[in-house]
Amino acid sequence: xxxxxxxxxxxxxxxxxxxxxxxxxxxxxxxxxxxxxxxxxxxxxxxxxxxxxxxxxxxxxxxxxxxxxxxxxxxxxxxxxxxxxxxxxxxxxxxxxxxxxxxxxxxxxxxxxxxxxxxxxxxxxxxxxxxxxxxxxxxxxxxxxxxxxxxxxxxxxxxxxxxxxxxxxxxxxxxxxxxxxxxxxxxxxxxxxxxxxxxxxxxxxxxxxxxxxxxxxxxxxxxxxxxxxxxxxxxxxxxxxxxxxxxxxxxxxxxxxxxxxxxxxxxxxxxxxxxxxxxxxxxxxxxxxxxxxxxxxxxxxxxxxxxxxxxxxxxxxxxxxxxxxxxxxxxxxxxxxxxxxxxxxxxxxxxxxxxxxxxxxxxxxxxxxxxxxxxxxxxxxxxxxxxxxxxxxxxxxxxxxxxxxxxxxxxxxxxxxxxxxxxxxxxxxxxxxxxxxxxxxxxxxxxxxxxxxxxxxxxxxxxxxxxxxxxxxxxxxxxxxxxxxxxxxxxxxxxxxxxxxxxxxxxxxxxxxxxxxxxxxxxxxxxxxxxxxxxxxxxxxxxxxxxxxxxxxxxxxxxxxxxxxxxx
RNA sequence: CGGGGCGUGGCGCAGCCCGGUUAGCGCGCCUGCUUUGGGAGCAGGAAGUCGGAGGUUCAAAUCCUCUCGCCCCGACCA
Numbered sequence: 001x002x003x004x005x006x007x008x009x010x011x012x013x014x015x016x017x018x019x020x021x022x023x024x025x026x027x028x029x030x031x032x033x034x035x036x037x038x039x040x041x042x043x044x045x046x047x048x049x050x051x052x053x054x055x056x057x058x059x060x061x062x063x064x065x066x067x068x069x070x071x072x073x074x075x076x077x078x079x080x081x082x083x084x085x086x087x088x089x090x091x092x093x094x095x096x097x098x099x100x101x102x103x104x105x106x107x108x109x110x111x112x113x114x115x116x117x118x119x120x121x122x123x124x125x126x127x128x129x130x131x132x133x134x135x136x137x138x139x140x141x142x143x144x145x146x147x148x149x150x151x152x153x154x155x156x157x158x159x160x161x162x163x164x165x166x167x168x169x170x171x172x173x174x175x176x177x178x179x180x181x182x183x184x185x186x187x188x189x190x191x192x193x194x195x196x197x198x199x200x201x202x203x204x205x206x207x208x209x210x211x212x213x214x215x216x217x218x219x220x221x222x223x224x225x226x227x228x229x230x231x232x233x234x235x236x237x238x239x240x241x242x243x244x245x246x247x248x249x250x251x252x253x254x255x256x257x258x259x260x261x262x263x264x265x266x267x268x269x270x271x272x273x274x275x276x277x278x279x280x281x282x283x284x285x286x287x288x289x290x291x292x293x294x295x296x297x298x299x300x301x302x303x304x305x306x307x308x309x310x311x312x313x314x315x316x317x318x319x320x321x322x323x324x325x326x327x328x329x330x331x332x333x334x335x336x337x338x339x340x341x342x343x344x345x346x347x348x349x350x351x352x353x354x355x356x357x358x359x360x361x362x363x364x365x366x367x368x369x370x371x372x373x374x375x376x377x378x379x380x381x382x383x384x385x386x387x388x389x390x391x392x393x394x395x396x397x398x399x400x401x402x403x404x405x406x407x408x409x410x411x412x413x414x415x416x417x418x419x420x421x422x423x424x425x426x427x428x429x430x431x432x433x434x435x436x437x438x439x440x441x442x443x444x445x446x447x448x449x450x451x452x453x454x455x456x457x458x459x460x461x462x463x464x465x466x467x468x469x470x471x472x473x474x475x476x477x478x479x480x481x482x483x484x485x486x487x488x489x490x491x492x493x494x495x496x497x498x499x500x501x502x503x504x505x506x507x508x509x510x511x512x513x514x515x516x517x518x519x520x521x522x523x524x525x526x527x528x529x530x531x532x533x534x535x536x537x538x539x540x541x542x543x544x545x546x547x548x549x550x551x552x553x554x555x556x557x558x559x560x561x562x563x564x565x566x567x568x
Numbered sequence: 569c570g571g572g573g574c575g576u577g578g579c580g581c582a583g584c585c586c587g588g589u590u591a592g593c594g595c596g597c598c599u600g601c602u603u604u605g606g607g608a609g610c611a612g613g614a615a616g617u618c619g620g621a622g623g624u625u626c627a628a629a630u631c632c633u634c635u636c637g638c639c640c641c642g643a644c645c646a
Contacts, residue, residue, distance in 0.1 A: 012595065012607065013580050017639045037638065092645065109646065143569085143644050151645095199646085207646085315643095408646060440646065477604045511606040518606090529605060539605095 001469070003504040007043055009033075010516050020216040022451040023148030025460050029520045031468075038145025038153030042444075045520065048468035048500075049447045050156060054135055056187050056465060057158050057441060064180040066131040066160055071113045073137060077103035079112040082420045088311070094139040094153075106139035111416045111438060114161040118434065119422030125165045128424065128434075129173055133160035135443060149444045150404060151218065160439040165426060170411055170435050174206075177439045181210055181407055184441070188450055189463035189568065190406075195221050196230035197408060198302045206411040210441075211403030212449040219405050222398050224391040232400070233302045236392040237385035239294065239347040242274045246352050249367040251335075254355075257362045260330030262295045265364060269355060272296075276355045277348055277368075279332040281321045281340075284310040288324050290337060291382060292344035294351065298384040307343060307380040325359045333357035334374040335365055341377040349379055404449045407441035460521030461544050464567050469502040471560060472522040476510045476529030486538065486553055487528040493557045499564070518543070523567050526551075526560060542567065 009030040018024040026032050031046030042050060058068065074096070080086035085093070086105075094106040107113065114132055122128075138157045145153050160177065164170040178194065185192045190212050197209040209231060211221055222228075222235035230236070259268040266273045276295030281288055282304070289308060293299050305313040318329050324340055325332040333356035334342050348354075353367045356374075370376060381392075387400040417423065417433035426432050447466065454461045464470055471494065475487045484505075491503045502522060504513050510529070517525050527539040537550035540563055551559040 009578085011579060016580065017574090019640080034638090090645085140645085144640095144642090146640090197646085209646085405646085410646075438646090474605095479604080508604095509606090509608050510604060511608075514606045516607085527605075531605060 001044070001500075001502050003502060004506045006502075008045055008520070009043070010519055012515075018148060020147045020150070020452065021455055022150065022216075022448040025451050025455055025519075026148055026448065029460055032149065034148075038142055038151070040149055040152060040154075045468040046447070049450075049462075049466050050443060052466045052468070053188065053443050053446050053450075054156075054158075056184055057135065057443065060180040060184045060187075061133050061158070061160065061177075063183075064131075064176045066133045066162075066177075068134060069132050070134050070136060071107070071110050071117075073107050073139070074104045075107055075110075075113050077105060079116055079420075080105055083112050083115075083416055084419060085112070092140050092142065094141045107136070108138055108140045109157075109438075109440065110134070110159055111161065111412070111436075112420065115416045115420050115422045115434075115436070118163055119417075119420060122163070122434075123425055125424055125426045129162060129164040129169045131160055131162040131173060131177070131437075131439075133158060133439075146218075147216065147448070149448045152444065155445065156443040158441040158443055162437040162439070164435040164437070165424065165432070167435060170437050174409060174411060174437050177409060177437075178208065181409070181439075181441065185210060185212070185406070185446075187465050188446065189465065190446075190449060190453060192406070193221070193223075193229060193403070195223075195403075196228075196234050198231060198233040199410060205413060207408060209405045209408040211401075212406050212446075212453065213401055214404050214449065214452045215402050216452060217402040217404040219403050220400055221403050222385050222387070222389075222400050224394060224398050225396055226391060226394040228391055228393050228398075232384060232386070233300065235385040235398075236303075236381055237383075237398055238390035238392060238395075239297060239345070239383050239385075240388075240390060241347075241350050242272075242296075243351055248352050248369045248372065251365055251367050251369070251373055253358055254364050254366050255362060256364045259362075259364075265355065266295065269364070269366065271355060271366075275351070275353070277334070277351065279334055279337075279357055281316040281324055281332055282313055283316045283320060284308045284313050286312075288316055288320055288340050290324075290332070290334060290340050290342045292334060292342060292348050292376065293383060294345065294347040295355075297345070297347055299345070300382055300384040303380070304343065304382045307378075307382055308341075325357070327357070327359045328361050331357040331359060331361060331363065333359055333365060333368075334376070335359070335368060337374070342375070343382060344376040344379050345383045346379050346381055347383055348376070404445065404452065405442075406446045406449050407439070409439045410437060412436040412438055455521075458515075459519035462521045462523055464523050464564075467521070467523050469500050469522050470564055470567075471499060471524040471526060472502040472504060472517060472520075473526045473528060474504045474510075474513055474517055476513075476527065476531075478505055478507050480530055482533060483528050483530055486533060490526065490528070490538070490556050490560070494560060497557065497561060499561070524560070524563060526556070 011028045015027045032040045032042050096104050135158045142153050162173045192212045194208045194210050197207040199207045220232040259265045262273050273296040278293050280291045321329050355366050356368050358365050389398050414433040423431040450466045494501045523543050525541045532539050540551050541548040
């Protein structure tokens with residue numbers, strides 16, 4: 001590709017509304033442009049990088065025995081009603097209507113559609129197992145699109161679905177695909193880690209997410225030296241006690257005018273936040289429940305939902321809270337709370353002389369003691385585990401890191417096959433629902449993750465596997481006939497040898513072109529200029545190491561090919 | 569959805585409080601000449617419904633109302 005004719009609109013200045021490194025660089029280097037919030041145009045360089053990643057994904061998925069298909073972006077609402085997700089998925093599901101007013105979903109994921117294919121076409125256990133996958137544009141009407149293509153409303157994803165007669169077969173495929181993921185991310189030179197994950201709205205039992213380590217990542221991962229690693233949504237652990245020995249004192253009522261939050265109450269009463277116990281009212285499948293946690297900690301709603309065995313858990317509305325506690329929002333407490341289950345985190349168990357809401361406006365109880373003053377229905381681990389807590393597996397102190405979730409795998413079981421009546425005839429002649437797995441990988445997000453990990457102060461530093469071009473020829477002065485002749489000759493011969501070459505033949509100052517070359521980040525740069533030609537050489541420079549070597553003009557093609565072999 | 573902020577040539581911004589020349593600056597773009605090894609110089613030039621609608625006023629980028637879009641924080645989330 002000749003830069004002089006290519007749409008590679010680089011910018012010298014930082015874009016105003018991009019925060020993360022990858023977002024800024026993708027804009028500055030002309031990889032993409034925003035069309036509207038969370039929706040992007042991929043320009044030639046960006047699209048090439050996407051293709052590079054797609055190719056690796058295809059190779060590894062195919063190697064793992066998966067079959068590529070393509071499902072439609074649009075799917076009828078009826079299919080989503082069958083699985084129940086038309087209601088459960090919420091506003092994130094992008095809904096559209098056709099001219100007759102019939103509803104459709106723009107696919108955020110394709111469990112329903114693929115299950116429909118398979119229930120219509122597959123009858124026998126003899127055809128199992130198999131895995132179908134596609135690489136396609138997905139739609140999720142995100143509450144808050146962010147960080148460019150990292151959290152977009154329209155994005156490119158590889159999604160795979162496996163079908164099995166039993167759990168053992170699912171386990172095997174699950175492992176195979178995790179192995180494929182390992183290979184994919186290794187080939188892309190990413191520093192990543194698979195971690196245990198919560199299953200969320202997709203459902204299923206076991207799930208792993210692949211996290212690319214990055215401080216700008218949106219996911220918090222809890223890790224332990226013993227090897228345990230899980231997303232904060234999923235992580236189990238022990239919240240260490242903070243209270244010393246204390247004798248129970250008499251419970252008293254304290255006026256706390258306008259003090260609702262933990263900070264306000266603890267400051268007003270002059271006690272540490274941990275002495276307070278938060279009482280949060282939730283609606284679990286429409287039924288109100290109270291959840292208790294130590295004042296300095298947060299509830300993990302995913303774990304609470306699991307403990308309650310509910311699908312839909314949301315904070316109760318102010319009306320419900322007032323009905324349950326007989327007080328305005330902010331003064332709920334377990335003392336005298338009637339008619340609701342009280343689920344408490346283990347962190348509450350050892351506390352004595354605590355402070356809780358009095359179920360009365362502008363009042364709290366102090367020196368409250370469990371058993372004497374209130375009863376808990378059950379204790380569970382429902383705390384959001386954080387760095388500094390104890391590992392549930394080995395007791396060591398937990399650590400944390402941030403990451404970008406580039407893929408995830410779920411063991412779905414029969415969640416979709418049951419609700420959508422997708423069955424096969426097993427060896428024993430009995431119709432059974434397919435056991436399913438699903439495996440997503442964010443392609444466009446992975447490109448951003450690569451840049452997030454591979455850049456320096458001058459721009460992108462592509463690993464060879466994802467680079468839009470492996471090599472770029474930079475012509476110092478396009479008006480110098482000799483220089484141009486050598487550059488064109490090398491360009492033609494490299495292309496003939498099957499190498500994708502970017503030829504910077506723009507009539508610009510050398511400085512501007514050097515800066516652009518660094519910004520765009522092509523791994524190998526060949527500079528052709530009169531200065532080198534006087535020595536009979538062109539100069540090869542490795543973007544990553546900044547190492548520069550002369551290579552003789554006569555053997556330039558061979559030398560470049562050789563150099564490319566050594567780069568990764 | 570709550571809080572905060574921003575919409576002015578392609579990009580980055582100033583002007584707005586305190587209304588009043590022809591709306592300005594840097595980068596980019598076009599033409600010419602010169603220049604050519606880390607964002608070149610000179611000269612000339614093109615390009616802006618000041619996000620949109622309504623209002624106040626003799627007069628609105630500037631004040632008021634509404635509206636649309638975008639960004640950040642939070643809530644939410646495969």
